[in-house]
Each structure stands twice: as structure tokens, then as C-alpha cells.
Amino acid sequence: MKFNNTYIKLAPIFYQHVLPTPVAKPKLLLWNDSLAKQLLIPSTLTQDSALLAQYFSGNQLPPGAESIALTYSGHQFGHFNPQLGDGRAHLIGEISDENAQQRDIQLKGSGPTPFSRQGDGRCAIGPAVREYIMSEAMFALGVPTSRCLAVVASGEPVYRGDAKPGAIVTRVAASHIRVGTFQYFASQGNLEALDELTQYAIARHYPTIKSSGAERVIAFLEQVIAKQITLITAWLRVGFIHGVMNTDNTAISGETIDFGPCAMMGVYHPGTVFSSIDRKGRYAFANQAPIAQWNMARLAEALLPLIDSDQDAAVAKVEPLIIAMSAQFQQAFNTMMAAKLGFEHTSDEVDALSTELLDLMQTHQLDYTLTFYHLGLIINSQATVALVAPLNDWVAKWQSALANASISASNAYELMQQNNPVVIPRNHHVEAVLAQYEQGAQSDIERFLSVLAHPYQHTQHTELYQDPAADGDQHYRTFCGT
Structure with a gap:
């Protein structure tokens, strides 16, 4: 090494x-x-x-x-x-x-x-x-x-x-530099250390930034924001809930870091929370994008002294970046949802379809991963899948939209396969493995990990880990483990 x-x-x-x-x-x-x-x-x-x-x-x-x-x-x-x-x-x-x-x-x-x-x-x-x-x-x-x-x-x-x-x-x-690292030096008024950290982070993570002075710092903030949008959109695509999106758990590299009270969503609901310490739902599934924006605002605040000695002038330069994050995320989210439904591009019609689908899933308490998996089977005509009656009407509109967009079933299925996992690390299966370790028993973790290593395809043991929790995870709670 x-x-x-x-x-x-x-x-x-x-x-x-x-x-x-x-x-x-x-x-x-x-x-x-x-x-x-x-x-x-x-x-x-x-x-x-x-x-x-x-x-x-x-x-x-x-x-x-x-x-x-x-x-x-x-x-x-x-x-x-x-x-x-x-x-x-x-x-x-x-x-x-x-x-x-x-x-x-x-x-x-x-x-x-x-x-x-x-x-x-x-x-x-x-x-x-x-x-x-x-x-x-x-x-x-x-x-x-x-x-x-x-x-x-x-x-x-x-x-x-x-x-x-x-x-x-x-x-x-990629590194352990966090939003909280910048906050530490900013809160102390240590501008020398704050600048040293910023230049180090740019050199390590964003070396394509060639500008200098305030423009260099603003470019850095823009790129960190872009990474966060990519990250949170990926979380929402697979139903991941981080559980503790504090600024000290927000890596400026754009990687997921700290898997303490994290969990996977089964039954779809935007307000899903599993963390035992998140009693008010601050970090619920659908709140993760707004919280990422909030965290980026805290990073922007920490960087203000490097942008302009006049705080109002510095705020005027970064505030548009934070405000624009909402629309940028929405566009990324719409594009992601379109891909989950087999569309290469989003549109008003596709946005309306995905919104209607999520509303139906919430109303009828449908499993997030399995619903998209079953839609893939339907479009590929691999199996007859029993859907709740209101979803049948939606499927007809969806198939019509694909046809109107001249998207073949095979092309739609291929794109859906790339974006909709067959299997995820469901909470009850994760807990079963952890319990085996805590009790000193023989664990079947290697089989579990081998399935999770190929989440977009069927393997020998995939079906063992596709089932949702019997109680819909109603009473499931995660803890920090500290």
C-alpha cells in the first residue's frame, strides 16, 4: 500500500x-x-x-x-x-x-x-x-x-x-472533507485556514477550475451544488433514505457518507422516515432535496468571506446559485423519473404521468421498487402482473405516451432495466444479517452481498431478497450506532 x-x-x-x-x-x-x-x-x-x-x-x-x-x-x-x-x-x-x-x-x-x-x-x-x-x-x-x-x-x-x-x-x-469542515474555520473567522481548505479541496476534487479569486470560489460552490443534485437524485431513484443529513455528513465530493440510521423505502410515501432520532421528519425521503439545498446554503455562508469583504456583495453573488438549485433539482428529478418509465427525455406529459403514478403508489401503499420492476415486466410482456385497478388505467396512458413518442417497447424496457433495480438491500434482510453477526451465528452475508452486487439482473438467489417486509416496515427504526 x-x-x-x-x-x-x-x-x-x-x-x-x-x-x-x-x-x-x-x-x-x-x-x-x-x-x-x-x-x-x-x-x-x-x-x-x-x-x-x-x-x-x-x-x-x-x-x-x-x-x-x-x-x-x-x-x-x-x-x-x-x-x-x-x-x-x-x-x-x-x-x-x-x-x-x-x-x-x-x-x-x-x-x-x-x-x-x-x-x-x-x-x-x-x-x-x-x-x-x-x-x-x-x-x-x-x-x-x-x-x-x-x-x-x-x-x-x-x-x-x-x-x-x-x-x-x-x-x-474520495475524501472526508465536509460542509462542516468549512463551517469550522468560517465560524472561527480563520480566513487563512478557510482559504487553504478551499484551495486544497479544489485541487483535489475540482482541478478543472482554473479561475482565481472570487470567481474560483464561486465556481467551486457551483460544482459542489451540481454534485449534490446528482447524489440526491440517485438516492431518490433507488428509494434510499440517508436519515441524518447533517452538514458534517455532507461530503463536498458528492459521495454518500455515513450509513448510520439509513434505510431503504419499501411502501412509497414521500414522508417516509425510519431514523429513531429524526422525530420531526426533517430528513424524510422527499425532504432530502430541500435539505441538500439548505446544506449548500450553509456552505455558501461559510465561503462568503473568500468571495467579497462586503458581506452583502458576497451574498448577492451566491444567493442566485442556491435559489437556482430548486429548479435544477426538479429538472434532474423529472429526467430521472422519465428514465424509470422508459422515456429518454422528459416532457410535460411525462412529468404528469410520473406524478400521477407516485400519487397512486402513495394512495394504494404500493412498494416503490416492485412497482417499477413490474412495469418493466409489463412493457416487455414477460409476465402477467396483477396491478391495483386504478393502476391499469394509468398503464394504458403510459403505453400510449410511449407510442406517441415513437419509443419501442424493447427500447423502453432497456432504459427501465438500467434505472430500476430488481433487488435492493431491504431493511428486514439487512437486519437479519446483522442479527446473525450480533449473536455470533453463521451468516449468509456472502450470498446476500453477491445478489446486491448485481441489482439490475436476476441471479441464482435474487428472488430470496425481493420480498417486501411483511408489515410494510411500519415499525422499523434505525439508530446511529454511536
């Missing part, structure tokens, strides 16, 4: 030097061999499970690694916390993948740091395995995401009410 640690070259205020806390009996539970190959990790290392357990538990740092905890702040459910930071995570460095893209390697659950705020710095095995499952599923679904390289059992209990087996998860991300 060839480490190239650029973040550690920034000013000392950006992080704290801290080593992971060793664990008693590290044991490698999950290893992402395909990701390891993309990261060019040599096979001589990947075949040594004992050494992998040492490296990715934090007991022993790989050669060239340097362990730090990152500084940041953030808005948590709308309330600003000026001092957060990595409370149970250690960034051990960066390596380049097969495409020469720089990737962070971070251990999570690896012990306390100066930012732990009296926490134990550990992670239970359930949340660690959840992050592995969900991030790999999102990657296969084509959603921008951080990924997991390994899960290592610590051999020690952690206490979250009851004692649970502990684990460390290794996260691989």
Missing part, C-alpha cells in the same frame, strides 16, 4: 495526531477483494488475514500510514455545533487507485480521539456490517458513495445499553 498523505500537510489546526487504540483479539470478518484490487493492494497482503486484521483494527499501522482525527463542526438537525470532529475515526492516509484517483483510508470505531466528547470511540458489530452492506449495495446501484474495504471484529464488547460485540470498519472515500 503506497500512502500519499496530503491532508496531513495542511496546517495543524485541520486535525489532531492520534493513534488508534489497540484491541484484544482482532479478527478479519469481511474483506472487499474487488475494492482491494482497485486500490492496487498487493495480493501478498490480501492473502494474509492475520496481518489484515492487525492493519484494519488499528493495532498496527501499515507502512507509510499516519493516523489523524479530522477537525470539523456542523449543523445537526438544524442546530449548529461549533466543535465536532472525528470522535471515533482515524484517517490513516490516502492511496491512489487504479484510475490514479486519490482515496482516503479511514478506520471507524478505532478508539477515542480528542473529539470524542466522552464517547468510547468504539463501534458495535451491527453498525459496522451495516455500513459494509449498504455502501457496497449503493455502489452496485450506481449511486456515488464511499465504500468499505474491511470489517474487523475487535474481540471486545461495546456497551450500547446491552453489551454487544465490537468491530472496526474501514471506509474508503
Whole structure:
């Protein structure tokens, strides 16, 4: 593993030097061999499970690694916390993948740091395995995401009410720079550090920006906004609910990061919430786009001093970007929904069709993933699918619209296949796997992961994981796992 640690070259205020806390009996539970190959990790290392357990538990740092905890702040459910930071995570460095893209390697659950705020710095095995499952599923679904390289059992209990087996998860991300990182320096009035961070982020994530001065900062904000629109549209396409879209969980790279109380929507409802801590539905399924806009407004606020020393003048330059985000997202959403229905382009007619379909799905409590999957079967004439009566009338209008647009059934089906998964990581199946790990039982996670790795096609075991929850997830709740 060839480490190239650029973040550690920034000013000392950006992080704290801290080593992971060793664990008693590290044991490698999950290893992402395909990701390891993309990261060019040599096979001589990947075949040594004992050494992998040492490296990715934090007991022993790989050669060239340097362990730090990152500084940041953030808005948590709308309330600003000026001092957060990595409370149970250690960034051990960066390596380049097969495409020469720089990737962070971070251990999570690896012990306390100066930012732990009296926490134990550990992670239970359930949340660690959840992050592995969900991030790999999102990657296969084509959603921008951080990924997991390994899960290592610590051999020690952690206490979250009851004692649970502990684990460390290794996260691989484009970076761990967050909106909250910018907020930290802006809230302190440290313009030198704020500018240093901005220039570093541009060089690392948006190197095509060649302008200077205020124009450079504004271009950076524009590109981060575009990434967020792409990300949230992808979430909505597959029915993903992040659950805790705080600014400290909003990566400026545009990747999904932090899979704590996340979940997948079964029965369609725009107000779907599963997170136990989101009591007012701030981060409900359909609120994710407005919250992304809110988060981008917080980033814009942090960048104001770099744009103009006159705050009113700076606001006048960035406010149109934030306002325009609503229309940009709506266009992206309409285009996405059109593709889910087999249309290459959106139109007023197609927009009306998708809106009517979602209303019918909500009224009749239809499963989000299965409804689009069944529509694909209908258009391809693969099977007779029983639909609720009002949906039959809608299907007739949909097929007529496809014909009027001169779109053949085969072309529509091909586009729908690319945008509508056959299988998703349904909550009850994820929980069944997590329960097996927590109880120390033999897990069928490898079969589950193999199905999730091919979400747009049928494999040998796909049908085992297509079924919706028996109770429609009415009582399902997710937790942070901290």
C-alpha cells in the first residue's frame, strides 16, 4: 500500500495526531477483494488475514500510514455545533487507485480521539456490517458513495445499553472533507485556514477550475451544488433514505457518507422516515432535496468571506446559485423519473404521468421498487402482473405516451432495466444479517452481498431478497450506532 498523505500537510489546526487504540483479539470478518484490487493492494497482503486484521483494527499501522482525527463542526438537525470532529475515526492516509484517483483510508470505531466528547470511540458489530452492506449495495446501484474495504471484529464488547460485540470498519472515500469542515474555520473567522481548505479541496476534487479569486470560489460552490443534485437524485431513484443529513455528513465530493440510521423505502410515501432520532421528519425521503439545498446554503455562508469583504456583495453573488438549485433539482428529478418509465427525455406529459403514478403508489401503499420492476415486466410482456385497478388505467396512458413518442417497447424496457433495480438491500434482510453477526451465528452475508452486487439482473438467489417486509416496515427504526 503506497500512502500519499496530503491532508496531513495542511496546517495543524485541520486535525489532531492520534493513534488508534489497540484491541484484544482482532479478527478479519469481511474483506472487499474487488475494492482491494482497485486500490492496487498487493495480493501478498490480501492473502494474509492475520496481518489484515492487525492493519484494519488499528493495532498496527501499515507502512507509510499516519493516523489523524479530522477537525470539523456542523449543523445537526438544524442546530449548529461549533466543535465536532472525528470522535471515533482515524484517517490513516490516502492511496491512489487504479484510475490514479486519490482515496482516503479511514478506520471507524478505532478508539477515542480528542473529539470524542466522552464517547468510547468504539463501534458495535451491527453498525459496522451495516455500513459494509449498504455502501457496497449503493455502489452496485450506481449511486456515488464511499465504500468499505474491511470489517474487523475487535474481540471486545461495546456497551450500547446491552453489551454487544465490537468491530472496526474501514471506509474508503474520495475524501472526508465536509460542509462542516468549512463551517469550522468560517465560524472561527480563520480566513487563512478557510482559504487553504478551499484551495486544497479544489485541487483535489475540482482541478478543472482554473479561475482565481472570487470567481474560483464561486465556481467551486457551483460544482459542489451540481454534485449534490446528482447524489440526491440517485438516492431518490433507488428509494434510499440517508436519515441524518447533517452538514458534517455532507461530503463536498458528492459521495454518500455515513450509513448510520439509513434505510431503504419499501411502501412509497414521500414522508417516509425510519431514523429513531429524526422525530420531526426533517430528513424524510422527499425532504432530502430541500435539505441538500439548505446544506449548500450553509456552505455558501461559510465561503462568503473568500468571495467579497462586503458581506452583502458576497451574498448577492451566491444567493442566485442556491435559489437556482430548486429548479435544477426538479429538472434532474423529472429526467430521472422519465428514465424509470422508459422515456429518454422528459416532457410535460411525462412529468404528469410520473406524478400521477407516485400519487397512486402513495394512495394504494404500493412498494416503490416492485412497482417499477413490474412495469418493466409489463412493457416487455414477460409476465402477467396483477396491478391495483386504478393502476391499469394509468398503464394504458403510459403505453400510449410511449407510442406517441415513437419509443419501442424493447427500447423502453432497456432504459427501465438500467434505472430500476430488481433487488435492493431491504431493511428486514439487512437486519437479519446483522442479527446473525450480533449473536455470533453463521451468516449468509456472502450470498446476500453477491445478489446486491448485481441489482439490475436476476441471479441464482435474487428472488430470496425481493420480498417486501411483511408489515410494510411500519415499525422499523434505525439508530446511529454511536
